[in-house]
Amino acid sequence: MVVGAGVVGAACAEALSAAGLCVHVLDRGPVACGTTAAGEGNVLVSDKAPGPELDLARDSRRRWPGLLAALGEELGPCGAEAEWEAKGGLVVATTREAVAPLAAFADAQRAVGVRADPVSSGQARELEPYLTRDLTAAVHYPEDAQLQPVLAATALLAAVRARGGEVCSGVPVRGVLRDGAGAVRGVRTARGVIPCPVVVNACGPWSGRFAAAAGVPLAVLPRRGMVLVTGPLPAGVVRRKVYDADYVGAVASGDADLQTSTVVESTRAGTVLIGSSRERVGFDDRLRTEVLGVLARKALGLFPVLEGVPVMRAYGGFRPYAPDHLPVIGEDPRLPGLWHATGHEGAGIGLAAGTGRLLADLCTGERPAVDPEPFRVGRPALMQEA
Secondary structure (H helix, E strand, O other), X not given: OEEOOOHHHHHHHHHHHHOOOOOEEEEOOOOOOOXXXXXXXXXXXXXXXXXXXXXXXXXXXXXXXXXXXXXXXXXXXXXXXXXXXXXXXXEEEOOHHHHHHHHHHHHHHHHOOOOOEEEOHHHHHHHOOOOOOOOOEEEEEOOOEEXXXXXXXXXXXXXXXXXXXXXXXXXXXXXXXXXXXXXXXXXXXXXEEEEOOOEXXXXXXXXXXXXXXXXXXXXXXXXXXEEEEEOOOOOOOOOOEEEEOHHHHHHHOOOOOOEEEEEEEEOOOOOEEEEEEEEOEOEOOOOOHHHHHHHHHHHHHHOHHHOOOOEEEEEEEEEEEOXXXXXXXXXXXXXXXXXXXXXXXHHHHHHHHHHHHHHHHHHHOOOOOOOOHXXXXXXXXXXXXX
16 A cells, blocks of 8 residues: 555555555545645756765666656556656856865766766856856756656556556545554555555655654654746747756755755746745745745846746645655564655655665565665654654
């Protein structure tokens, strides 16, 4: 039983069903309506320092194209269309102070095999002709990619259904039931008890609440973010994901206060997504116009051409934040049969393919391609009461 029908839950369900297990997916709301719907679709290696998360990101980046192609063969091309674009990313510095940290970060990534190509200001503007001229450094990441997250989650779950599994939306899970030995024996839902020996907690920002209700508190918290969406623009105004070098620091920060960094990227529909913000405000979902104003002003600093472009809408969402900034993937040592796949914060879409495969390998006893130890549930940072 996978609880949570976002992209991470969908990837886990798909990988488990591909391994031959009978899989049911439950979600209290519609498919992919939470964090996944509020995501930008990033599949990035450019924002991760060498270490476990980068290892998982590179594994996931390798898997996504093949997984989508396999789903296309299984479901037909229309059933697996996820708007995959291997368009690369560009990280830029606009101050002298940012040059050395950006270069050092790229050097460290190259040392472990990531394509991180330093480019001159002129070369950066060849890649992005409308980029500001106030550049001090830039690094091109050809491996960065993008997909449409709701379509990706929908395709993964369609495969689960095609293999005999069930996907039920609008079914809240109210608790986990234990047998006489203290292991999972089922879940209690609004529609009654459903027996199952394995439950996967893929509830995203709500994973901490789900774990607490199961009697095993987990320090996964919501971290709020907001995005602006412009009206459609002519092709080529923004060609790839472009972000300021300070974005990496914002991602890695544990500060609860508001942080913003400049992120600008196009979509296949021609709209431009403008971010990003991070703050820990619980589940307060109010849009704050002052934050949106900061995002807009910073975007103009990178792409002056956006001045006067209409904003079509703004939206916000919650990322699942773990205090040590690593995903939580594996079985809970306190409750046999309860597994977690959460804590990816803003990287869940990019990490989903690798996460699903890692969890399925662990669950079925296969040898995983990525070392699972750094993502274990029992690490000290997660055992604190949330």
